[in-house]
Amino acid sequence: MLVKNAAGRMIETNIAGKKVKPFKGARKYKTDSKLATLSEALKKCGLKDGQTISFHHQLREGDHVLNMTLNTIRELGIKNIRVAQTAMFNVHEPMIDFIKDGVVNRIEGSINGVVGDYISKNPLPHPVVLRSHGGRWGAVRSDELHVDIAVIAASAADSYGNCTGIEGKSAFGPICYSQIDAMKADKVIVVTDNLVDYPCRFQEIEEIYVDYVVEVKDIGNPEKIVSGTTKITEDPMKQGIAHSCVGLMDAVGIIKNGMKYQSGAGGISLAVTKYLGEKLEEKNMIAEFAIGGITKHVIDIYEAGRFKKLYFGQCFDYYSAKYLADHPGIPILNVGHYADPYARSRAVDNLDTVVLGGTEVDTNFNVNVNTHSDGRMLHGIGGHQDTASGASLTMITVPVYRKTNPIVREKVTTITTPGNVVDAIVTDQGIAINPKRKDIIEKVKGKINLVSIDDLKNIAYEATGGPQEIEFTDEIVGITKWFDGTILDVIRKVKM
Amino acid sequence: MLVKNAAGRMIETNIAGKKVKPFKGARKYKTDSKLATLSEALKKCGLKDGQTISFHHQLREGDHVLNMTLNTIRELGIKNIRVAQTAMFNVHEPMIDFIKDGVVNRIEGSINGVVGDYISKNPLPHPVVLRSHGGRWGAVRSDELHVDIAVIAASAADSYGNCTGIEGKSAFGPICYSQIDAMKADKVIVVTDNLVDYPCRFQEIEEIYVDYVVEVKDIGNPEKIVSGTTKITEDPMKQGIAHSCVGLMDAVGIIKNGMKYQSGAGGISLAVTKYLGEKLEEKNMIAEFAIGGITKHVIDIYEAGRFKKLYFGQCFDYYSAKYLADHPGIPILNVGHYADPYARSRAVDNLDTVVLGGTEVDTNFNVNVNTHSDGRMLHGIGGHQDTASGASLTMITVPVYRKTNPIVREKVTTITTPGNVVDAIVTDQGIAINPKRKDIIEKVKGKINLVSIDDLKNIAYEATGGPQEIEFTDEIVGITKWFDGTILDVIRKVKM
Numbered sequence: 004m005l006v007k008n009a010a011g012r013m014i015e016t017n018i019a020g021k022k023v024k025p026f027k028g029a030r031k032y033k034t035d036s037k038l039a040t041l042s043e044a045l046k047k048c049g050l051k052d053g054q055t056i057s058f059h060h061q062l063r064e065g066d067h068v069l070n071m072t073l074n075t076i077r078e079l080g081i082k083n084i085r086v087a088q089t090a091m092f093n094v095h096e097p098m099i100d101f102i103k104d105g106v107v108n109r110i111e112g113s114i115n116g117v118v119g120d121y122i123s124k125n126p127l128p129h130p131v132v133l134r135s136h137g138g139r140w141g142a143v144r145s146d147e148l149h150v151d152i153a154v155i156a157a158s159a160a161d162s163y164g165n166c167t168g169i170e171g172k173s174a175f176g177p178i179c180y181s182q183i184d185a186m187k188a189d190k191v192i193v194v195t196d197n198l199v200d201y202p203c204r205f206q207e208i209e210e211i212y213v214d215y216v217v218e219v220k221d222i223g224n225p226e227k228i229v230s231g232t233t234k235i236t237e238d239p240m241k242q243g244i245a246h247s248c249v250g251l252m253d254a255v256g257i258i259k260n261g262m263k264y265q266s267g268a269g270g271i272s273l274a275v276t277k278y279l280g281e282k283l284e285e286k287n288m289i290a291e292f293a294i295g296g297i298t299k300h301v302i303d304i305y306e307a308g309r310f311k312k313l314y315f316g317q318c319f320d321y322y323s324a325k326y327l328a329d330h331p332g333i334p335i336l337n338v339g340h341y342a343d344p345y346a347r348s349r350a351v352d353n354l355d356t357v358v359l360g361g362t363e364v365d366t367n368f369n370v371n372v373n374t375h376s377d378g379r380m381l382h383g384i385g386g387h388q389d390t391a392s393g394a395s396l397t398m399i400t401v402p403v404y405r406k407t408n409p410i411v412r413e414k415v416t417t418i419t420t421p422g423n424v425v426d427a428i429v430t431d432q433g434i435a436i437n438p439k440r441k442d443i444i445e446k447v448k449g450k451i452n453l454v455s456i457d458d459l460k461n462i463a464y465e466a467t468g469g470p471q472e473i474e475f476t477d478e479i480v481g482i483t484k485w486f487d488g489t490i491l492d493v494i495r496k497v498k499m
Numbered sequence: 500m501l502v503k504n505a506a507g508r509m510i511e512t513n514i515a516g517k518k519v520k521p522f523k524g525a526r527k528y529k530t531d532s533k534l535a536t537l538s539e540a541l542k543k544c545g546l547k548d549g550q551t552i553s554f555h556h557q558l559r560e561g562d563h564v565l566n567m568t569l570n571t572i573r574e575l576g577i578k579n580i581r582v583a584q585t586a587m588f589n590v591h592e593p594m595i596d597f598i599k600d601g602v603v604n605r606i607e608g609s610i611n612g613v614v615g616d617y618i619s620k621n622p623l624p625h626p627v628v629l630r631s632h633g634g635r636w637g638a639v640r641s642d643e644l645h646v647d648i649a650v651i652a653a654s655a656a657d658s659y660g661n662c663t664g665i666e667g668k669s670a671f672g673p674i675c676y677s678q679i680d681a682m683k684a685d686k687v688i689v690v691t692d693n694l695v696d697y698p699c700r701f702q703e704i705e706e707i708y709v710d711y712v713v714e715v716k717d718i719g720n721p722e723k724i725v726s727g728t729t730k731i732t733e734d735p736m737k738q739g740i741a742h743s744c745v746g747l748m749d750a751v752g753i754i755k756n757g758m759k760y761q762s763g764a765g766g767i768s769l770a771v772t773k774y775l776g777e778k779l780e781e782k783n784m785i786a787e788f789a790i791g792g793i794t795k796h797v798i799d800i801y802e803a804g805r806f807k808k809l810y811f812g813q814c815f816d817y818y819s820a821k822y823l824a825d826h827p828g829i830p831i832l833n834v835g836h837y838a839d840p841y842a843r844s845r846a847v848d849n850l851d852t853v854v855l856g857g858t859e860v861d862t863n864f865n866v867n868v869n870t871h872s873d874g875r876m877l878h879g880i881g882g883h884q885d886t887a888s889g890a891s892l893t894m895i896t897v898p899v900y901r902k903t904n905p906i907v908r909e910k911v912t913t914i915t916t917p918g919n920v921v922d923a924i925v926t927d928q929g930i931a932i933n934p935k936r937k938d939i940i941e942k943v944k945g946k947i948n949l950v951s952i953d954d955l956k957n958i959a960y961e962a963t964g965g966p967q968e969i970e971f972t973d974e975i976v977g978i979t980k981w982f983d984g985t986i987l988d989v990i991r992k993v994k995m
Contacts, residue, residue, distance in 0.1 A: 010865065010917045014986050018978060019625040026985040029917045032888050034844040129515040163844045165830075191843075201849060202788065202810050202830055211835055211842035292698065314698050331828025334661075334698055339707055346707035347687075348530040348659045353697060369506065392528050421506045421525045482514060489522040490510050 037216045038162055041075045041194065044215035045152065048190035050076065053083045054151035057143075057188065059180040060090035060113070061156070061168055061317060065227030068156040068194050070097045071219065077106045085109035085129075087150055089139060089180045090383050093117050094227070102127065111148055112139070113383020114481075123379040123480050126496050131380065131481035133373055136180070137342025137349065137389040138486030143183045144345055147488055153184035153191045156222045159203055160195035164213025167205035169328045171197035173221065175228045176297075176318025176327060178207040179337040185212035196222045205328075207335065229321045233298045235277055236270035240431045244400045245274035247429045248358050249282050254450040255396055255443055257355045258282055262290040264310070265357040265390050266301050268319040271400045273300055275358045280304035294336055294350055295357075295386065297323040314350065316341055342389035344486045351386070351393030359387055361399050363415040366456045368422030368437045370399050371415035373483055376408050378473050378497035380481050384419055388486050391424045396443065399425055403432045409463035411456065412470050418492040419483055432462050474498040533712045534658055537571045537690065540711035541648065544686035546572065549579045550647035553639075553684065555676040556586035556609070557652070557664055557813060561723030564652040564690050566593045567715065573602045581605035581625075583646055585635060585676045586879050589613050590723070598623065607644055608635070609879020610977075619875040619976050622992050627876065627977035629869055632676070633838025633845065633885040634982030639679045640841055643984055649680035649687045652718045655699055656691035660709025663701035665824045667693035669717065671724045672793075672814025672823060674703040675833040681708035692718045701824075703831065725817045729794045731773055732766035736927045740896045741770035743925050744854050745778050750946040751892055751939055753851045754778055758786040760806070761853040761886050762797050764815040767896045769796055771854045776800035790832055790846055791853075791882065793819040810846065812837055838885035840982045847882070847889030855883055857895050859911040862952045864918030864933045866895050867911035869979055872904050874969050874993035876977050880915055884982050887920045892939065895921055899928045905959035907952065908966050914988040915979055928958050970994040 004016045008025035016023060039047060056076070058069045069088060074097075076084060082105045090113035091098065098118045101107040102125075111132040114122065122131060134142055142148040157166035158173040168178040173196055185191050185208050193208065194217045236242060248271075252258050258279070266276045276293075277300050283290060284307070292312040293301050299322040304310050316336045318324040327333060341350045351357075362382070363371040372387050374380050391397040401410045411428065426443060428435045433454035436444050447453065464470075475495040483491045500512045504521035512519060535543060552572070554565045565584060570593075572580060578601045586609035587594065594614045597603040598621075607628040610618065618627060630638055638644040653662035654669040664674040669692055681687050681704050689704065690713045732738060744767075748754050754775070762772045772789075773796050779786060780803070788808040789797050795818040800806050812832045814820040823829060837846045847853075858878070859867040868883050870876050887893040897906045907924065922939060924931045929950035932940050943949065960966075971991040979987045 008986065010914050010987055011863075012914060012988050014989060015975075018975060018986075018989075023978075024985045026917070026981050026987045027983075029884075029888060029919045029981060031891075031920055032845065032848045034848045037844070163849075200787065200807075202808065202832075202846070204808075204828065204830055206830055209836055210844045210846075211839060214843055291696065311696075312698065312700075332700065334700055334702055336698075340705055343707060347710055348533070348706045349528065350698070350706075352528045352530045353659075367507075388525075392525060395527075418506050418508060421522070423525045424527055479511075479514060482519075485522050485525060487523075489520045490504065490514075491506055491522045492508050493510060493514075 034163060036162065037164055037213065039215045039217060041072065041217045042079065044192045044217050045075060045079060047215060048152045048192065050079065050081055050152065052081055055085040055087050055149060057087040057150040057153045057184045059155065059178065060088060061175045061178065061180065062223040062228045064092045064094045065223035065225060066094055067221055067223045068154060069095055072154050073101045073106055077101065077104060082106060083108045085111065087148055088112040091115060091118050114380065115382055119380045126478045126480045130479040133384055133481055133483045135384045135388040135486045136338045136386045137344055138484055140183050140339045141344040141486060142488060143187050144343065150184050150188040153181065153188035155181045155185065155191065155193050155208060157193050157195040158222065159197045159199050160193050160216055161199055161201040161203040162216055163201060163210040164193045164216050165203040165206040165210045166193050166195060166208045167203055168207065169205045169324065173223050173225055173228060174324045174328065176324040177315060177335040179316050179335065181208060182337050183339055190214045192217060194219055194222060196220060229318060229324055233268055233273055233320045235273045240402060241271050242274055244429055244431055245271050245278055247434055248275045248398050248400060249278045251398065251427060251429060251434055251451060252356055253282065254447040256446060257396060258286060258288060260288050263353050263355045264290055264293045265295040265354050265394065266293050267358055268296045268298060269360050271360065272358050273298065276300045280309055283309040299323060302326050342386060349393060351390050354390060354394035356396040356398065357390040357394040358398050358400060359391060361401050364399055364401055364411050364428050365415040366413055366460050368425040368456065369415050369418045370420045370425055371417045372419045374417040374494055376416055376470060378416060378475065380494050388420050391420045396426050397424060398427045398429050400429050403430045403459050404463040404467050407467050409467045409470050411459040411463045413460060417483060417494050428456060428459065430459055432459060435459050530659060532658065533660055533709065535711045535713060537568065537713045538575065540688045540713050541571060541575065543711060544648045544688065546575065546577055546648065548577055551581040551583050551645060553583040553646040553649045553680045555651065555674065556584055557671045557674065557676065558719040558724045560588045560590045561719035561721060562590055563717055563719045564650060565591055568650050569597045569602055573597065573600060578602060579604045581607065583644055584608040587611060587614050610876065611878055615876045622974045622976045626975040629880055629977055629979045631880045631884040631982045632834045632882045633840055634980055636679050636835045637840040637982060638984060639683050640839065646680050646684040649677065649684035651677045651681065651687065651689050651704060653689050653691040654718065655693045655695050656689050656712055657695055657697040657699040658712055659697060659706040660689045660712050661699040661702040661706045662689050662691060662704045663699055664703065665701045665820065669719050669721055669724060670820045670824065672820040673811060673831040675812050675831065677704060678833050679835055686710045688713055690715055690718060692716060725814060725820055729764055729769055729816045731769045736898060737767050738770055740925055740927055741767050741774055743930055744771045744894050744896060745774045747894065747923060747925060747930055747947060748852055749778065750943040752942060753892060754782060754784060756784050759849050759851045760786055760789045761791040761850050761890065762789050763854055764792045764794060765856050767856065768854050769794065772796045776805055779805040795819060798822055838882060845889060847886050850886060850890035852892040852894065853886040853890040854894050854896060855887060857897050860895055860897055860907050860924050861911040862909055862956050864921040864952065865911050865914045866916040866921055867913045868915045870913040870990055872912055872966065874912060874971065876990050884916050887916045892922050893920060894923045894925050896925045899926045899955050900959040900963050903963050905963045905966050907955040907959045909956060913979060913990050917987065924952060924955065926955055928955060931955050
């Protein structure tokens with residue numbers, strides 16, 4: 004059929020067997036201002052009872068944005084929000100009141116510290132869902148975790164929503180957790196304390212995804228956003244464990260040109276990074292790259308020419324955030340690129356080795372990082388599962404026991420990372436290799452004296468009298484998911 | 500129900516009213532090599548008769564990748580491919596044989612030159628679909644144009660598919676058309692002549708989307724990929740038009756601090772950019788930014804401090820591609836960010852002004868860039884529609900007539916951009932303002948002598964005797980779509 008379209012042309016409505024729509028008119032487009040107050044933005048986003056609001060945790064203990072947003076939601080009289088933060092810290096203690104007031108009734112995201120302690124004793128009607136960094140990205144990507152409104156803190160943003168964490172007084176390093184929220188959420192709000200001219204120079208999040216831009220006085224407390232410095236452990240026991248890690252890498256033959264390393268930000272991990280740098284120097288080798296959380300220690304090795312490339316994710320100190328602002332062109336590694344289980348490849352799968360921690364380890368090499376031995380849920384999973392499954396040599400650094408508590412034990416309180424992907428337990432009493440890794444055992448023969456995991460457990464039990472029995476109720480506090488979305492373990496409320 | 504999962508834990512299969520899946524086991528992940536020959540990669544992607552294969556056009560007249568891929572497809576005995584390139588040039592003349600051989604039977608994408616001439620005389624069974632840059636992005640994003648396999652040329656790539664157009668012997672500037680293909684295509688193949696160590700430093704396309712990486716000797720002929728230099732017109736008539744454009748901008752009050760400018764790569768557009776730089780200098784004003792295709796002329800003004808920021812899209816000369824490699828940190832503007840009609844904002848909507856060309860203009864201010872007055876389809880739409888609808892002052896620069904052909908006429912042969920979004924026709928015989936833009940007419944009163952579009956048409960008709968009548972057949976060669984997917988116009992085969 005021929006019809007006259009809005010341009011005055013006679014147009015077929017069916018061309019080569021396909022129905023087509025005639026032109027209806029053109030107009031000039033102008034982008035309406037995206038600037039709004041937080042309250043206006045939430046209302047314009049259609050905030051309703053029961054919705055899911057997401058946040059990133061890159062402002063860490065300095066974050067103002069999560070509390071500020073939930074305060075506003077409370078003022079708007081909205082209830083039963085599901086909070087889908089990437090992580091929560093002690094600064095988020097007001098969450099306890101939001102829960103008590105019914106503003107929040109579900110949490111899917113990592114919880115560290117006081118809020119975890121509270122929920123451990125007062126479970127929510129829906130258990131907390133704990134996922135790894137990659138697992139959370141995958142859950143949002145696959146709509147397992149649908150976000151209604153993503154609230155993204157930025158240390159600089161233009162009025163159309165191009166934004167970054169690299170520049171500004173509240174700089175925290177590249178935004179690397181929120182890309183998938185920006186892409187998948189129904190609505191996206193950027194919150195910044197630093198409105199810059201268009202276009203924002205760095206833009207980890209692009210305006211194409213952003214509905215509203217909210218300017219506030221402070222997105223956080225700069226002193227607590229990133230540590231001023233990240234300190235290497237001064238504890239000789241921990242230094243010893245760190246040296247053992249580097250010794251094991253060396254014995255396995257990993258410390259060579261082209262080595263690929265994941266650096267962590269814990270005290271022992273930082274020490275491992277430092278000692279690895281020294282070892283590279285001593286052997287005159289150049290590692291290919293370091294990924295993961297970046298600190299001054301990593302940059303020092305890079306500057307010394309011993310890491311050929313940096314591949315930045317989250318910055319753990321101010322120095323590294325500043326370094327990235329001053330050295331544009333270093334590729335930024337967002338969490339999807341790092342560990343999205345549904346991606347066509349994950350950066351973590353390149354790793355030769357990773358050094359991770361744990362609150363407990365068991366004789367099946369299962370690792371717990373989420374709960375303490377008293378049953379309280381006090382930590383998130385982070386990249387633990389992602390890197391453990393990606394690295395060729397996954398090392399867990401723990402003391403065999405802490406005071407009266409055996410860390411190496413028969414059964415971890417909660418499984419965070421299954422023993423199948425854990426290769427070595429590096430302790431103050433020796434190194435145990437997962438018997439499944441015959442290749443590693445073969446390589447270190449004659450170079451390192453290994454101990455069995457049962458021996459480590461026995462040492463722990465002898466020194467402490469064994470683990471304290473805890474009685475659990477049926478109530479579920481939280482669940483740990485493997486990054487494919489399946490349930491690894493259930494965290495139950497302790498009988499009080 | 501309680502079941503024992505693969506970690507040995509007793510897990511509910513229903514938690515808080517939600518069915519959950521028990522953990523089935525963990526394993527170490529290794530990314531299989533993505534390296535393959537082009538033929539292997541296409542086969543592994545499941546190439547079949549009738550599929551849609553996409554390409555970008557950033558290698559321009561130097562491109563080897565489109566021909567190489569279709570040759571391989573022919574060797575594999577596959578037929579009836581729909582080619583969804585962002586644009587095609589004379590270098591793609593072999594397309595005529597691919598069409599004759601039945602390898603290709605549909606084209607959705609811009610066509611410039613010989614292939615357009617051929618199809619104008621020998622229409623395909625399905626008309627060519629012409630879309631603007633933004634319209635094509637939107638069509639792929641909305642699945643109006645579903646891509647089975649995206650083949651992405653890169654001047655540097657690592658073996659996992661992180662890739663760029665910024666570095667390497669075949670550098671062509673940032674890949675800015677293919678992001679949406681990478682995200683939406685069922686399969687993605689990166690083709691490069693420069694395999695670099697992981698991770699590729701620049702990565703406009705990330706490995707997370709890439710299935711295979713193909714290394715070839717040359718992705719293109721560097722001498723033809725980007726022009727060595729882009730030359731400003733030496734034709735006094737065209738220089739006059741360019742001066743008139745800057746005069747109009749000035750009269751409208753656009754040339755001021757904070758001005759936002761779209762630069763083009765045509766001879767007149769380049770001259771406008773140069774004269775604008777001089778005018779900014781003279782008035783001591785600083786424009787906010789320039790977007791769009793970038794050339795040395797734009798960078799010169801930026802270096803002189805008269806453009807505060809660059810916002811790079813496609814590079815039109817080697818100088819600008821090299822400049823970007825040497826100055827990391829200049830934000831890259833991909834086509835989605837530039838003009839995706841479905842995005843929450845488009846960069847083009849910030850523009851104060853844009854200077855565009857045309858093959859014909861009519862008295863309703865409709866512009867044709869696709870066909871010549873003899874009816875042949877010889878050019879793509881490019882960013883014409885996108886910027887025209889986004890800029891506050893959209894100027895079309897044309898001579899009133901060319902030899903015996905009236906350029907300003909009663910009715911354009913094909914509507915590319917409807918008159919509703921066209922504000923000024925700037926010619927060698929004066930400037931006509933769209934009567935709908937009373938605001939502009941008011942502003943220039945007493946500063947510029949305007950002519951009516953009918954006067955321009957009359958001058959053209961007097962000098963040429965009016966347009967030659969062309970007789971069309973019913974056969975459809977192509978269609979022009981507005982960027983919202985509706986049909987603006989139909990290009991019919993000329994009776995021969």
